[in-house]
Amino acid sequence: GGSSSGSNTGGSGSPAGSTSGSTPGSGSSSGGSGPSGSLMIYTSIYPDIINLVSPELEKAFPNLKVEWFQGGTEQVTAKLAAEIEAGKIGADLLMVADPSYYVYLKDQDLLLPYKSENFDAVAVDKDTEDYAYTGVRISNVVIGYNTNLVKPEDAPKTFRELTDPKWKDQVVIVDPTLSGTALVSTYALSEKYGWEYFEQLRDNGAVIGGGNSSVETKLVTGEFAVAVILEENLLKVKDRGEPVEVVYPEDGVIIVPSPIGILKTTQNAEAAKAVVDWWLSTEGQKAIVTGWMHSVRTDVQSPKGAKPLAEFAPGAIKVDWKDLASRSGEVKDKFVEIMGK
Amino acid sequence: MAHIRFNNVVKRFGDVTVIPGFSATVADGEFLTLLGPSGCGKTTMLRILAGFEKVTDGEVWLGDTLVSSPSVHVPPEKRNIGMVFQSYAVWPHMNVFDNVAYPLRIRGVPRQEMRERVLRALEIVHLQGLENRMPSQLSGGQQQRVALARAIVAEPKMLLLDEPLSNLDAKLREAMRFELKEIQRRLGITVVYVTHDQAEAMAMSDRIIVMNKGVIEQVAPPAEIYDRPKSRFVADFVGLVNFLEATVESADGTIRIGDDLVLKVQLPEGSHQRVLAAVRPEHVRISREGSGVGTVKGTVKRRYYLGDQIDYFVETSGGEVRVTGNPLEDQFNEGDTVVLHIGHAFAFPL
Amino acid sequence: MAHIRFNNVVKRFGDVTVIPGFSATVADGEFLTLLGPSGCGKTTMLRILAGFEKVTDGEVWLGDTLVSSPSVHVPPEKRNIGMVFQSYAVWPHMNVFDNVAYPLRIRGVPRQEMRERVLRALEIVHLQGLENRMPSQLSGGQQQRVALARAIVAEPKMLLLDEPLSNLDAKLREAMRFELKEIQRRLGITVVYVTHDQAEAMAMSDRIIVMNKGVIEQVAPPAEIYDRPKSRFVADFVGLVNFLEATVESADGTIRIGDDLVLKVQLPEGSHQRVLAAVRPEHVRISREGSGVGTVKGTVKRRYYLGDQIDYFVETSGGEVRVTGNPLEDQFNEGDTVVLHIGHAFAFPL
Amino acid sequence: MSMRFRVESKSVAIALAVAVLLLFGIFPIVLLVINSFIVDGHFSLGNFREVYANKSNLTAVWNTIKASGLTMLFGTVLSFPLAWLVGRTDLPFKTVFRTLIITPYMVPPFVGAIAWGYLANPRIGYLNQWIRALIPGIEQGPLNIYTMGGMIWVLVLFYFPFSFLSISRALEKMDPSLEEAARISGAGPMRVLKDITIPLTAPAIAAGALLVFVAVASAFGIPSLIGGQARIQVVTTRIISYVYVGTPEAMHEATALAVVLLILSVIALWFSNWYLAKREYFTLGGKSTRPTMVELGRWKWPMVVLFAIACFVFAILPVMALVMTSLVKTMGRGFAFDNLTLDVWRSVLKDKVTWRTLRTSLFSSVLAATGGTVVGLLIAYLKVKTRVRFRTIPDFLATFCNATPGIVLALGLIIAFSGKYGLNLYGTFWMLVVAYFVRHLSYAVRQAAAALEQVHPSLEEAALSSGAGWGRVFRDVTIPLIGPSLVGGWFLVFMPSFYELTMSVLLYSSKATPVGYHLYHLSSFASPQSAAVLSVLILILVLIGNLLMRWASRGKVSL
């Protein structure tokens, strides 16, 4: 590692105009009033959640100026890759969806080990060796269906069932080349059922509907009856009154415990650590739940309309994040090869 | 049939009336020239005849076919016309050969014959050897000749030529004139010609139309236009002329100009006390002395040597008179006292 | 200082040598005309002088400044010239007024003065009242006059005029000639003029350069060019001429043409057995009879009426001779037997 | 002589323009490309071998060539007659038609793709529903936008304005006597079109075709939304799948794959240069001729109807689909009278972020478009009007920048301008301006170059001999003569910059958030309806802007 160690002058690399003049540690020295200076968080959590937590963070850390760069997981990581190349990482804290990316960053020695005071409360995958990252929110890949088109009793019960002729030309799935969570589900399903599963899906007329939001629209408008999609998308539109329902597949929900991690190059490690603590606290986790995701803590309840994690977590499909981290390109290629014309 | 008839043609651009009313006929095989001041509507008439401008009113007939009227419009390509545009309109993306070959190509002339005919046309306009040049590599006169070659190559029934020789030198012009005349005679085609070169108009035309502000002033064979101009405008526009105010002395046509110049002319219709006498320079002989009817004394004010002739401006009691002298004959200098012998004059109402 | 010096200027386009070598000087305030066949390089020379073409070799000096050489190139806008392009180059996006006003605008002339000067220039070219027209609403001749007005409006030190009157009728041409000459005299500017109109060249120029294929054939005042052409080419190109083969009878210049025509000429340098005699049509008098030195019998073959003159082509034993007759005098018809009196002739080596 | 060393304003201006292009466009791309040759700190062709050995990538290359080629072909074939109708005939309402027909260009392509999804998805597309209602017995379809044909259809609609704008301007500028000379030679109108009009407008046609080709090859929105569902991979979607791995190594692989787009664009540009170089195209000369409009006669009203139908299909239908979507309460129930609401409109219009991002985008894209027009004009001038050696190189370089997919270019910009090489723009408003400028510069170059090809040199020379320096000539003669094309080029840069998404998402900062980011966020996190509202809003604003411009310039400047 070390290729990107913070040999550069303070604060200048921050992309979102962070004008922090803070010297390392300046935040930590100021005892009672908490960390100060500024902190840049790169994240893929929804902007409405950011809007929600911003005032809370402000309350919790009155001297800290928290800035956000928000985008899809893929965009955030692409940006980070370029910054790594330029040797100017702008983020202090990273909160993107795909856990395997943290495996990669850790391998590159880019993450700052930190065992949060709330670490033990986290009930999902976390780096228990080095404390380089820890899950902070949980997204689940599930099945959704349009209630205008499918009666609850007819709804598919398993991922496997989607290859059944009953669902011919009715299924829409998310593109793993565009979405990190879809990459995870593709990996998980191909590991569980082999690539034949996707060949069968293809032959059954399943369609790649783009990213999660685009698939969501196709399901909502009734263009497709069934979708393999993130639970949070379904919960959100269902709440809005759209005709969709969630199915937690019996052959295993795919749980994606999205982590939080501190970049080694941070100039304000104290603040970063404090904010990690906050996110893992019950306040932070409540915000997560408002955003239709599940909390990583057992003491925070599930989002509205969702099954509690505990009910489906045991039967979830296990994902080997290390393996995925090293094979993501291969998985995408294979998927494209199978689904492509 | 390339007999042309203009039937009270009117042309307006927006609210500018360019042709208030134009009626004329051109016989089959005739060489007709439009002559008139810049901006009088010559190009407009040619364009109407070619079918590029619709008429605002009136009719144009080609033979027995009505080709233009406010409701009828035969498109240009159906009129079998060759044309040289005042702006040349040589196609910049084709070389000389292709430019000239185009009308033949359209007519589907076989390759070999086409080649021959194009080369012949290029020879006629003295452009042999430049077939492969692009127009931008040609001089102005060369481009004009490409346009000319293109107009004649297909030997159309009718040729419309808008100042086709204006950028050529005297020698080449004369050669071209000769060739054009030759083509016209050989093929018996009808030519409508626009030129501002009087010698050209005189030498080539069967008839000349003198236009002024879109209106026909006179239609007649060249000699008649020159010798019996119908109006002061025609006399003035065609050839050089000295205008001198005169008093009518008697009804048989004797007029007096200034103190001592007495001339015999054909008086214009209607009775007039005073008329405008018009005298062409070449109808005046200049000499050292002389007297009698038609002579007047004067002083040489200015003198211009033109090579084949000398122009004198002579001050007389009746006004300044321009005279053309032959350089071979007696020459006069500025300030010399001379006598002018006026051989012929016309008279117009003042 | 608008004294111009061309120092062995060479111009090649790719591998076409257009100007093989051109040396000449133009005095301050001189009116110099370039005369030559189409494509001989006149426009090229003007463009070199204006600074639009770089020279391949040689130098151009304006006064004491080297303005063009293979390594030096003063841009056109620094040369203080006015120019009329053979293609007019009237700007289609500006109306007449703005086109003409442009050189003044560049020079920062105040509004009111600009307006006056533009209107004056438009008056000079007879375009009053068309200030607000767009070029596309003008006739060819009108556009050309806009170009002329634009060239003179700023009264530059040097005027380069490339066939500026080619699309104007005789009347307007003469008026323009007069105005140009007037401007030149008043301002004492240097004018380099390209024309194919010989009368124009003769009447206006202080000196004429006759060019042929990029090479200077003769530089001299008009009368000298006409009366003492240095070469057969010049004699032929400037003015009309009859070429007749002749045998030298004696070293004092007596030559014989055909059977019976004996003339006295100045023999060309070097000794020759046979020479080419050149006779200008206006140096020949045509009559019914006569005899002696310088006379020859012949038959009228063709006759062209040109208004102010009549051209006769007379067949003699020495060849066909073109003669200019005055329409006022005795007229001859095709077939008539006539006698030609030759007043003056030159001789060139065969 | 001191003259020899005089610094000309012309050379300085052009040199500056080229320098700007090199610094902001070429430098970042070259950095990336060089890095793509380095594996583990050594020079290696490994990335290239890896990427180009992959069968999916090769299929994607072929699909890209096919999609770009066909879009270019259909786009050109479609725009020529339309451009001819508005440029050379007395077609009634042509100013309205001219603006309407290019409205697809005023809508972000990905939104357009969504709109066409609403219209023509085989199951519940509005069009299909209507057709099925009219013709009973059809179960599905009959239209299916999710096919190669469907994708090309949408691509054509969104990219043909390149061709339409440049061709219509060229036709307007053409000296009609050139066509008349052919008519009089006996050629009928169609023959004249083939022999004279089309060859003489070749620079404009080629310019448009080239832009369409390169733009489509480097486009992501439409191929991803439509091609994805149609299972058609193209180079950009493949590149994205590399980039989205989120590691520098994958980024290098993405760059290696992007190189094929650079090569394709170079081939296309080289081909067009080669074709154009053989001829001259001065159709705007020193002698003005009357601007004769072809009279359509009895074809007039049929043509109006045809054009109106085209406008309806190209512009009104998709916008209508967006508006309909934006008005429904729940998308699940579709467009029904008891399911309508203005809430989405209200919330988007009331949202301060909407207006803030619109403002940011307006400023950045006006700057990018203006800068692009100036630099593009100079580069085009260098190429067309000078005899300098290597004069065509900057044009190639601008085309490179255009051929580089936005995502790759954005990565390059981050690497180049985050301070490592002395200049730190990253995270500022200026980064957006630079990105938009670089990516779309070649639109301006193409438009200007095609227009300059037509202008006879004597028009500039006349101004020089009037005493104007080069800068003045440029301002007074050159620019006004090709003005309409420059406005067209400005618009072509402005519009995609205004709603730019791919690069914006990577380069925005909290202080300067462009509307493209907002749009992205609305469509992926909020509701597709708010994205529809925002797109329609952008469209309305642009149309108003156009009207204002036309009004302020008394009809001289408009689209």
Ligand SMILES: Nc1ncnc2c1ncn2[C@@H]1O[C@H](COP(=O)(O)OP(=O)(O)OP(=O)(O)O)[C@@H](O)[C@H]1O
């Ligand atoms: N780019 C070029 N390449 C090759 N030859 C050229 C080029 N430009 C001009 N020429 C040739 O140079 C010669 C001189 O051209 P120029 O325009 O100077 O002639 P000109 O004397 O003005 O003729 P004109 O009286 O017909 O206008 C012509 O024969 C022309 O064909």
Ligand SMILES: Nc1ncnc2c1ncn2[C@@H]1O[C@H](COP(=O)(O)OP(=O)(O)OP(=O)(O)O)[C@@H](O)[C@H]1O
């Ligand atoms: N579109 C137009 N709008 C207004 N007036 C016009 C338009 N086109 C031409 N004119 C005018 O019509 C008149 C006739 O033009 P035309 O070109 O026929 O003249 P011309 O006789 O050919 O002149 P020239 O000898 O100068 O070429 C001119 O006075 C011109 O200004």
Ligand SMILES: [Mg+2]
């Ligand atoms: Mg005319």
Ligand SMILES: [Mg+2]
């Ligand atoms: Mg010339």
